[in-house]
Amino acid sequence: MKINALAALLLAGLRGCFAQTAAPDSAAQSPRPAAASITYSGPAYRATLRRFTARRLRLAARYRQATTRAARTARLAEARQLLLTALDSTVFPAWEGTPWAFYGTTWEPRRGSIACGYFVTTSLHDAGLRLQRTVLAKQTSECIIKNLTSEAHITRYWGVDRAGFVRQVRALGPGLYVLGLDYHVAFLRVRDGGAVQMVHSSYVGPGTVVREAAESSAAIFSKYRVVGKVSDDDAFLRRWLLGEALAVHGATVKE
Template sequence: MKNLFYSALLLLAGSGCHAQPSTDYSAPAYRATLQRFDQRRTALAARYRQAATPAARATCLAEARDLWLTALDSTVFPAWESTPWSFYGHSWEPRQGSIACGYFVTTALHDAGLRLPRTLLAKQAATVIIRNLTTEAHMHRYRGISQAAFVQQMRQLGPGLYVLGLDYHVGFLRVREGGAVQMVHSSYTGAGGVVREAADASAALESQARVVGKISDDTTLLRAWLLGTPLVARGCTVKS
């Protein structure tokens, strides 16, 4: 069954169809904006290191969370939108070449300033990716529930950024204040490409098993992003 699924993905990859760009994109402007975010991160990291109390450090981490999410929401996700999907896609540049679902997750996080083994993690099963970004305390598993029920469960977990693992797919879920739930992923369905779409309407969210990791609530990950600490891969298998 899995082989049939993969065969279908490869046929889609060769179809040449993908979403059309929805926003203007300039590689120099993108890199310049990311550099400005990195400068703000560096300044905030200096404040964190100088903080004299737990409360002051907690304030810095809260600011770090907001800055990190803003970088993803306002710059990284829009830049990568409409980049074509393909099963073996591994582009480093938005809207150039193609990108697979795992590579989109790790590359988006990399572009937002998280130091991680982008290629190694991109080739792992979704659960392994999530476990390398957060802990069991921030993970939730669902099996055999409807798409609508799952989206409602996400609303109850609250606003933030999640990495979502499905039977054969991985992406982000962005839960907003007010209850809107977006799926941000390199989709093999429809036109085939990176999209931000309502989760309850996403064909790619169909799955028997679903696991999410709320990475925006993980202070260890936030601290690693803030301080530029490299993540060490755990439990990964090497694939060609």
């Protein structure tokens, strides 16, 4: 892509998609194996994902059989944990080290390259969410978030410094968030101990998919930030659990 075209796309930032109005020190990361120490062949990765799918389907059957609100709530709590386990133990480490590229669209971890939006949509797809990977990946970061969760689970920050932003996200509690920046989209994973990890296909630093402390990420600088806490959204969890397709609303670029 020519430099001026690339700049125009990047400067699009969070504009478009939905009508918008002007928006207004962490603990150490949890120990984990280095990406280079984990071997993920394509067949092994897909086999592990199939095992998670089987667990999700069994849990979905139990959810459908639940006859009380308390039982359904309990099943959704199990679904939340299963989704986080799939991402933390398999999807994220498998994709670590995959090269970033503006036009990267690979389906296979560590083969080819992947752009930041495609990393988010592909990770959720691999974890079992039925979505239009390409259409959603091409949207602005705020549009991606609005398609994944509702306004009740979205928080916006304007003009907050990086340390203050990380503190405020930590205060929202443990879970999985999708983070929208001026020119970037990523996951934030807030741990029970308070560590805030940024998991993303980074266009700076190593230029690969990385899991890193959010407070030290070179990619987190942004005038405007929006986060959607998808792991707290029962509608999102239900859709994932039951295999319901995610429709894309407000798309500005079609597949």
